Amino acid sequence: MVSFGGFARKIFGSSNDRRVKGFSSKVAAINALEPELSGLSDEALRARTDEFRAQIAAGRSLDDILVPAFATVREASKRVFGMRHFDVQLIGGMVLHEGDIAEMRTGEGKTLVATLPVYLNALESKGVHVVTVNDYLASRDAEQMGRLYSFLGLSTGIIVHGLSDEQRKAAYACDVTYGTNNELGFDYLRDNMKYERAQMVQRGHNYSIVDEVDSILVDEARTPLIISGPLEDKSDLYLAVDGFMPQLEAADYEVDEKQRTAIFTEEGTEKIETMLSAAGLLKGDSLYDIENVSIVHHVNNALKAHRLFQRDKDYIVRNDEIVIIDEFTGRMMPGRRYSEGLHQALEAKEHVQVQPENQTLASITFQNYFRMYKKLAGMTGTAATEAEEFGNIYNLEVVEVPTNLPVQRLDEDDEVYRTVEEKYRAIVREIKAAAEKKQPILVGTTSIEKSELLAERLRKDGVKGFQVLNARHHEQEATIVAQAGAPGAITIATNMAGRGTDIQLGGNADMRIAQELGDMEAGPERDAAEQAIKDDIKRLKEIAIAAGGLYVLATERHESRRIDNQLRGRSGRQGDPGRSKFYLSLQDDLMRIFGSDRMDSMLQRLGLKEDEAIIHPWINKALEKAQKKVEARNFDMRKNVLKYDDVMNDQRKVVFEQRIEMMEGGEELGEVVKEMREEVIDALVAKHIPETAYAEQWDVAGLQEAVREGLNLDLPIVDWAAEEGIAEDDIHARITEAAEAAAKAREERFGPDVLAYVEKSILLQTLDHLWREHLVNLDHLRSAVGLRGYAQRDPLNEYKSESFELFQALLANLREVVTSQMMRVELVRQAAEEPLPDAPRMFGEHIDATTGEDDFNESEVYQGGGDLALIEREDTRVVAPEDRDPNDQSTWGKVGRNELCPCGSGKKYKHCHGTFA
Structure with missing residues (x-):
C-alpha cells in the first residue's frame, strides 16, 4: 500500500x-x-x-x-x-x-x-x-x-x-x-x-x-x-597517577563504548583512594572532597587513557609524541592535542615527554x-x-543537484559474515578476482591498524602491487589517489573524506605528466611526450571501463552513513560505470555495540556454515537504523556543546564589541572612563550608606577607606558625616567632585593625547586580563555544572544563570580596576611613543578534523602586542647534551622542560631559559 x-x-x-x-x-x-x-x-x-x-x-x-x-x-x-x-x-x-x-x-x-x-x-x-x-x-x-x-x-x-x-x-x-x-x-x-x-x-x-x-x-x-597560553608544568603528577592504572582490575571500573565513558566502581574508588593516600597525593580521606577536585580530574583522565583509547587506532606514538588519528579519515593530525589534560594522560601512559597544559585565552566554535x-x-x-x-x-x-550524466554505479547489498576472519578471507578473494580482470579496486578501512592488517594478509596471499594510503604514508597521497583508477590498481585507504583529488579511470594525465616529464623544457618533444601519456590514459580508461569501472569495497560500516557515502561516491564519477559493496562481520565495532549477540546465535541455529555470508536488503536497513541512532546521539552531543557555547557567545560579542569601541578610542574613551568612575562611586556609597539606613548605621569609616583604596583619594568622609544635617547625596556629591577634580588635574598635567593613550591601554589590558580569567572560570563551571543534574536541576539553566552572574562580576571588576588604575597612574610624556606591552605567548589549538592537515602546530607560537604575527617554529631537533654549546642557544635543539638548562645555571630548563613570558 x-x-x-x-x-x-x-x-x-x-x-x-x-x-x-x-x-x-x-x-x-x-x-x-x-x-x-x-x-x-x-x-x-x-x-x-x-x-x-x-x-x-x-x-x-x-x-x-x-x-x-x-x-x-x-x-x-x-x-x-x-x-x-x-x-x-x-x-x-x-x-x-x-x-x-x-x-x-x-x-x-x-x-x-x-x-x-x-x-x-x-x-x-x-x-x-x-x-x-x-x-x-x-x-x-x-x-x-x-x-x-x-x-x-x-x-x-x-x-x-x-x-x-x-x-x-x-x-x-x-x-x-x-x-x-x-x-x-x-x-x-x-x-x-x-x-x-x-x-x-x-x-x-x-x-x-x-x-x-x-x-x-x-x-x-x-x-x-582555541588560542591558549601555557600553564604550570604538572608532568610529575600525571606520571604518578598513571602508575596506579596497571594495578586496577576489571571490577574496579566500568567502560561504555557507546557513550565513550569510563568510570570507577565503588571498589575502584576505594582502591584509588588508598593508592593516592600512600603516595601523599590525597587531601583528607575522600577522593571527592572539594580539595581533591584536581586529583579527580587527573585520575579520570588516566582511566580514560588506559581503557578507552587504543594505540594505533585513536593515536600513534611518533618521534616521542602522541599523534592523534582522526576517526573519520584515519590520518595523522600532528599538532592537534586533546584538551583538559587528556593528552597529557596519554603521554604518561606511553612514557613519552609530558607537555605542559595550556590556559584558554580566546575561543569560538565553528x-x-x-x-x-x-x-x-x-x-x-x-x-x-x-x-x-x-x-x-x-x-x-x-x-x-542532479548529476550531469546518470549515475551508472551499482551499489550492492552488504555481505555479513559471522567472524572477522571469514570476512577478511572473503575480501582477499574479492580483491584477487578484481585484479585478475584488471578492475581498479579501492578498499576502504576504518583505521590504520586494519589497513595494515589487510595489507599483511594480501602479502601473505601473494598479492602484489597494492598501495596503502593511510596516516603513515599520506606524503604520497595525491599520487596514490590520482592513479587509483588505473586498470588492476589495488588501493587500500583509511577512509576517503576530503582528499581533494578525483579518482579518474585510467589514471590522472596531469599527475603523470608532472611525474614523468618533470622539468622537461617546453617544445615539440615535450608536446609529443604529453600526447603519448594522454593517449595511454585513454587506452587504460577503456580497459578499466570494460572491467566494470572502479570497485569500492568497504571492509566495515562507519558510525556515520555520510562517511560510507563519501567512500561510495569515489566510484561512478561523471557517468562512469562502477560498483560498491560493504563486507561486514558480527564482530565489527558497530555490529558488536548494537547487539549482534542475538543475531550470532540465531545464525548458528539456522545452520550458517563457515565462509558463508548472509545477504539481504533487511540487513542494510537494520544497519542504517543503527547508524541513524549513532548520528542522532552525535548530533545531540554537538547541539549540547553549542547550547553552552551560545551562552558564552553572547558574552564574547559584548566583550569584542567593547574592545573595538575602545580601540577606535577618541574623546569617547574619556566619557567611558568617567562613567566607570561614577558607577564605582555609586556602588561604594550604596554599599556603605544603604538608602534605608539611619545616619548612625552608616559605615563612613569603611567608605573612607574604600575611597582611599579604590579612588586614591584621602577624603575626610568621617568628618563630613559628623556635620549636622548632612545627607547621603551630599557625601556622594563631594566624593564625585573630588574625583572629577583629580581627573581634571591629571588631564591638565599630561595633556589630552597622552591621557587618551593611557586610557586606551588600561581599558584594553584590563578587559583582556579579566576576560581570560572569566574563560577559566567558565571552563571550571562547565565541568562542574553537569553534576547538578543529579539534584534534578537543569545543568544548562544553572550554567546560564551562574555564567551571567560571573559576567556581571567581570563588568563590575572592570570598572573598579580601570578606575583604580586611572586614579593612580603617573606618566612621563614619552609614554605615548612606547608600544603597548606584549600579549602572553599563545598557541593555536585546532586542526582540520577531516584531513589532518597541520594548519596550526602546537609548537607554533603567536606573539602578542600590536602584531600577533606568526614567529618561527620551535626547534624540534634532539641534540646530545655534550654537543650543546652553553653560550649558543641555536645548538641546543629541543630541551625537555625538566632537564637541566644547557646554559649551565644548574636550574631546570623550565625555570631558566625555558621560562614562559
Missing part, C-alpha cells in the same frame, strides 16, 4: 525536485544569452563587470542581474579554462547564491560551480570568502579560479599558513578571498586581541561559501577553535563563527544525511 505522501511525490515530485525545477527558467535565460556573449571581445566581456557594479550602485539587487552575471562567468570560463558550465552546474550556483547547501556528487565540478555565485556576490565589493578544508586546496583553487576572476577584473586573495598581518589584511581586502576554516577563525580571534583598530585584518563577514561543508560544519564543529556571516552557503557530495543539523543550527537547506 502506497502512503499518501509517496503518492503525492509520484505526481508532484519531491520538494527537492520542485526546488530544482524552479531554476529551469533562469537556466534557459542564461543559455539564451550564450550566442550574444560569445561574439564579444575579451575587453567587452570584462567591461560587463563595471556595468554590473554600476547597476548595483543604482539600486538593482544581485537577483536582478543573476542571469547576465552567470552567463558572463560561463563565457569567461570557456575562454580561460576551455570549460563550459553544465546546466546542472548553473543550478548548483543558484543554490549557493540563495544561501543553501548544494549536494553534488564527486566529480561534478563543485570548484567551478562556486565561481558563479562568487563572481555575482563579489560585485558588491563587500568581500566573498571561499572556505576549504586545507591549505593545499585553498592555494590550488585560488590560483586556478583566480585566473577567471582576474580575466573579469576581480582581485583574488588567499589566506594560508604563515602569512604576516599585512599580507592577511591585503588578502581580505580583495574581492574574493580563499582560505581554510582554521585560518579564518583564528584571524577573527586574533583580531579581537589586537590593540589598534588598524591592525585588525578582517573587514567583516559578508558572504561565505564553505567547500566540503559537512566536514567543516559538522565534523570539525565538535571542537572549538558554528558561532560561521553564523556571523550575513549569508552562508556550502557544497559537498554528502550532506543529505545531516540535513536536520544544517537546518537547525545554520538555517541551511540541503538541495540535491
Whole structure:
C-alpha cells in the first residue's frame, strides 16, 4: 500500500525536485544569452563587470542581474579554462547564491560551480570568502579560479599558513578571498586581541561559501577553535597517577563504548583512594572532597587513557609524541592535542615527554563563527544525511543537484559474515578476482591498524602491487589517489573524506605528466611526450571501463552513513560505470555495540556454515537504523556543546564589541572612563550608606577607606558625616567632585593625547586580563555544572544563570580596576611613543578534523602586542647534551622542560631559559 505522501511525490515530485525545477527558467535565460556573449571581445566581456557594479550602485539587487552575471562567468570560463558550465552546474550556483547547501556528487565540478555565485556576490565589493578544508586546496583553487576572476577584473586573495598581518589584511581586502576554516577563525580571534583598530585584518563577514561543508560544519564543529597560553608544568603528577592504572582490575571500573565513558566502581574508588593516600597525593580521606577536585580530574583522565583509547587506532606514538588519528579519515593530525589534560594522560601512559597544559585565552566554535556571516552557503557530495543539523543550527537547506550524466554505479547489498576472519578471507578473494580482470579496486578501512592488517594478509596471499594510503604514508597521497583508477590498481585507504583529488579511470594525465616529464623544457618533444601519456590514459580508461569501472569495497560500516557515502561516491564519477559493496562481520565495532549477540546465535541455529555470508536488503536497513541512532546521539552531543557555547557567545560579542569601541578610542574613551568612575562611586556609597539606613548605621569609616583604596583619594568622609544635617547625596556629591577634580588635574598635567593613550591601554589590558580569567572560570563551571543534574536541576539553566552572574562580576571588576588604575597612574610624556606591552605567548589549538592537515602546530607560537604575527617554529631537533654549546642557544635543539638548562645555571630548563613570558 502506497502512503499518501509517496503518492503525492509520484505526481508532484519531491520538494527537492520542485526546488530544482524552479531554476529551469533562469537556466534557459542564461543559455539564451550564450550566442550574444560569445561574439564579444575579451575587453567587452570584462567591461560587463563595471556595468554590473554600476547597476548595483543604482539600486538593482544581485537577483536582478543573476542571469547576465552567470552567463558572463560561463563565457569567461570557456575562454580561460576551455570549460563550459553544465546546466546542472548553473543550478548548483543558484543554490549557493540563495544561501543553501548544494549536494553534488564527486566529480561534478563543485570548484567551478562556486565561481558563479562568487563572481555575482563579489560585485558588491563587500568581500566573498571561499572556505576549504586545507591549505593545499585553498592555494590550488585560488590560483586556478583566480585566473577567471582576474580575466573579469576581480582581485583574488588567499589566506594560508604563515602569512604576516599585512599580507592577511591585503588578502581580505580583495574581492574574493580563499582560505581554510582554521585560518579564518583564528584571524577573527586574533583580531579581537589586537590593540589598534588598524591592525585588525578582517573587514567583516559578508558572504561565505564553505567547500566540503559537512566536514567543516559538522565534523570539525565538535571542537572549538582555541588560542591558549601555557600553564604550570604538572608532568610529575600525571606520571604518578598513571602508575596506579596497571594495578586496577576489571571490577574496579566500568567502560561504555557507546557513550565513550569510563568510570570507577565503588571498589575502584576505594582502591584509588588508598593508592593516592600512600603516595601523599590525597587531601583528607575522600577522593571527592572539594580539595581533591584536581586529583579527580587527573585520575579520570588516566582511566580514560588506559581503557578507552587504543594505540594505533585513536593515536600513534611518533618521534616521542602522541599523534592523534582522526576517526573519520584515519590520518595523522600532528599538532592537534586533546584538551583538559587528556593528552597529557596519554603521554604518561606511553612514557613519552609530558607537555605542559595550556590556559584558554580566546575561543569560538565553528558554528558561532560561521553564523556571523550575513549569508552562508556550502557544497559537498554528502550532506543529505545531516540535513536536520544544517537546518537547525545554520538555517541551511540541503538541495540535491542532479548529476550531469546518470549515475551508472551499482551499489550492492552488504555481505555479513559471522567472524572477522571469514570476512577478511572473503575480501582477499574479492580483491584477487578484481585484479585478475584488471578492475581498479579501492578498499576502504576504518583505521590504520586494519589497513595494515589487510595489507599483511594480501602479502601473505601473494598479492602484489597494492598501495596503502593511510596516516603513515599520506606524503604520497595525491599520487596514490590520482592513479587509483588505473586498470588492476589495488588501493587500500583509511577512509576517503576530503582528499581533494578525483579518482579518474585510467589514471590522472596531469599527475603523470608532472611525474614523468618533470622539468622537461617546453617544445615539440615535450608536446609529443604529453600526447603519448594522454593517449595511454585513454587506452587504460577503456580497459578499466570494460572491467566494470572502479570497485569500492568497504571492509566495515562507519558510525556515520555520510562517511560510507563519501567512500561510495569515489566510484561512478561523471557517468562512469562502477560498483560498491560493504563486507561486514558480527564482530565489527558497530555490529558488536548494537547487539549482534542475538543475531550470532540465531545464525548458528539456522545452520550458517563457515565462509558463508548472509545477504539481504533487511540487513542494510537494520544497519542504517543503527547508524541513524549513532548520528542522532552525535548530533545531540554537538547541539549540547553549542547550547553552552551560545551562552558564552553572547558574552564574547559584548566583550569584542567593547574592545573595538575602545580601540577606535577618541574623546569617547574619556566619557567611558568617567562613567566607570561614577558607577564605582555609586556602588561604594550604596554599599556603605544603604538608602534605608539611619545616619548612625552608616559605615563612613569603611567608605573612607574604600575611597582611599579604590579612588586614591584621602577624603575626610568621617568628618563630613559628623556635620549636622548632612545627607547621603551630599557625601556622594563631594566624593564625585573630588574625583572629577583629580581627573581634571591629571588631564591638565599630561595633556589630552597622552591621557587618551593611557586610557586606551588600561581599558584594553584590563578587559583582556579579566576576560581570560572569566574563560577559566567558565571552563571550571562547565565541568562542574553537569553534576547538578543529579539534584534534578537543569545543568544548562544553572550554567546560564551562574555564567551571567560571573559576567556581571567581570563588568563590575572592570570598572573598579580601570578606575583604580586611572586614579593612580603617573606618566612621563614619552609614554605615548612606547608600544603597548606584549600579549602572553599563545598557541593555536585546532586542526582540520577531516584531513589532518597541520594548519596550526602546537609548537607554533603567536606573539602578542600590536602584531600577533606568526614567529618561527620551535626547534624540534634532539641534540646530545655534550654537543650543546652553553653560550649558543641555536645548538641546543629541543630541551625537555625538566632537564637541566644547557646554559649551565644548574636550574631546570623550565625555570631558566625555558621560562614562559
